[in-house]
Amino acid sequence: MSNAAPATIEDVARLAEVSIATVSRAIHTPDKVAKSTRQRVNQAIAITGYTTNAMARSLRMGRSNMILVLAPDIGDPNFSSILIGIENEARAHGYGVLIGHTQNDPERGLDYLKFLNSNQAAGLVLFTGHEPFGHQELAQRLPPTVAVFEPVFGAKVSYVGVDDTAGARKAAEYLLASGHRSIAFIGDSKTKLGHVRRRKGYDLALDAARITPDKRIVIDGEGSVESGRLAVEQLFMRDTLPSAFMCVNDATAVGVINGLAARGYDLPRDFSVIGFDDVAQATYLNPPLTTVRQPRSAIGRQAMALLLKQLAEPGESVEEILIMPDLIVRGSVTSAMRSR
């Protein structure tokens, strides 16, 4: 609105009747400047409303104090809480956070690569499951990076996420403890690393219970609501309905619950369903969804802590931190005894 150009360090210097060097010092190394001068400078800063030009600063220093968080889908229900964990930790250490939305589009990825390439961010948090792709030359110059939530596909990048296998195992064991013996697994067992790990937890639990897995009730699905609904249809058509559904995530569980309800079944009387993630919606489902809760803010916090560590000591250390999730028991699982 106001036309006046923002005050520069020079404006402050002139007003305080010192050199710009002194102003800079008064700001960054106050003890290296005489008390009286310092006061004059501070006054001048207050009067002019001076703010250091972050761009000029970064250009000179070859490093900014912003962290870039790259996400393919801002709408992911897990994103927001993880982000808050990241932000809190970042802010506590003087970093700001900027978010880039890639939509899994290489063009957009390139935009952000250029952003990084000109030192506009000191560090990178990847929520994408992969590096910004399609532009190898640029992608080689990434700043310290940590992947969050989803591990980066085939790369040597630090990772902080949930212990999918252990979490899924907890879920499966809970189903088993409730007396279920015929437990379907709905999700992607091949490509999505996180899903594969959850599947493994399922296998482990069944194995430990000496139950031979029934391949007919392990259904593919990419983790969408629709995929859950489709799985139900498939199972129904084949007449291989299980007594319980273990879903790779809550979205899938929503689809399963819906599919079952559409078929006229009564939940949780007729079937038990368990999810993974604990999205906000889970409480409001009918029945309220029993699920495994993502330790979201812990993931964010730890990821940022790890990134800060890498920022401090640029050694090429790659760490992987897996956080143990809790089972959240609500109403969607009941004893198998009551089933059919």
Next chain:
Amino acid sequence: MSNAAPATIEDVARLAEVSIATVSRAIHTPDKVAKSTRQRVNQAIAITGYTTNAMARSLRMGRSNMILVLAPDIGDPNFSSILIGIENEARAHGYGVLIGHTQNDPERGLDYLKFLNSNQAAGLVLFTGHEPFGHQELAQRLPPTVAVFEPVFGAKVSYVGVDDTAGARKAAEYLLASGHRSIAFIGDSKTKLGHVRRRKGYDLALDAARITPDKRIVIDGEGSVESGRLAVEQLFMRDTLPSAFMCVNDATAVGVINGLAARGYDLPRDFSVIGFDDVAQATYLNPPLTTVRQPRSAIGRQAMALLLKQLAEPGESVEEILIMPDLIVRGSVTSAMRSR
């Protein structure tokens, strides 16, 4: 990863055996440089993998090609689709988009103000309903700005959003057409401008139908799931249950539906419920929610178009664009004849 510093314009110049000025021209005004030279330059660019340093560029030009989108809550179910509209339009005009998450925290707002203050973004999109607050001096120097979704409280800022009044009126009229005469309004508010407008639509519809509004069934609420649930309790306690609930947004509707279900009522047989927003979840509710759909991507697109216009002609024009929403009929409203 790789230690080599990114190539600069100077590296390219040296390799192509021209001056840096020529390189710059070859990039930005190719016709002003001889064909043969241009080719040499392009080759050198390819070899070195040069990308122009956006920071240096912006510093020199006093203007960047990034747009900053400020949101208080990234998790808002409306945000993601609006954002996509913004991004598509921005990208089509050579702008990149960066997102700042303020969490309604002045400290964080200040961070982004500084960002803006150093010309790191050419334009600003406000999703916040207010300007970054608590820092008047800085907030005066905002770049061209447009508010989206929620109008900015008491300010002369362009705004693009849904026509709340018309949308709410459509909803109320639909309820009326279904025979309802006792229609509660849940989520009344004095502070949230959008909510005030929706209330107005409700009033208008009732008025046109010559129904005297019953203040006892207009319930306050801030638009959360919880507020919807509470409203039901309140109405139940007072024994002033209406035949239909018009909710200020879908979140409130979720709460209402839940509260009613918890009380043992059967929807939509016993009560009709209508929402506003059409969040992704709406389809999966039980019953599927009839609601007014936010024209999200249109809002985003138009907002960005407006911003681009302001960017092109820095006149202080302030426009307000209201987009008409559609009613999405699903299963949560039935004829009043069947009710109690």
Next chain:
DNA sequence: TTGTAGGCGTTATCAC
């Protein structure tokens, strides 16, 4: 304790 001056990577204004 303070000031001078060089340079971070660009673009733009001059000359040639």
Next chain:
DNA sequence: GTGATAACGCCTACAA
């Protein structure tokens, strides 16, 4: 058509 060169705003040796 091309090349010096002066900014943009800042930080930091190096001098004083």
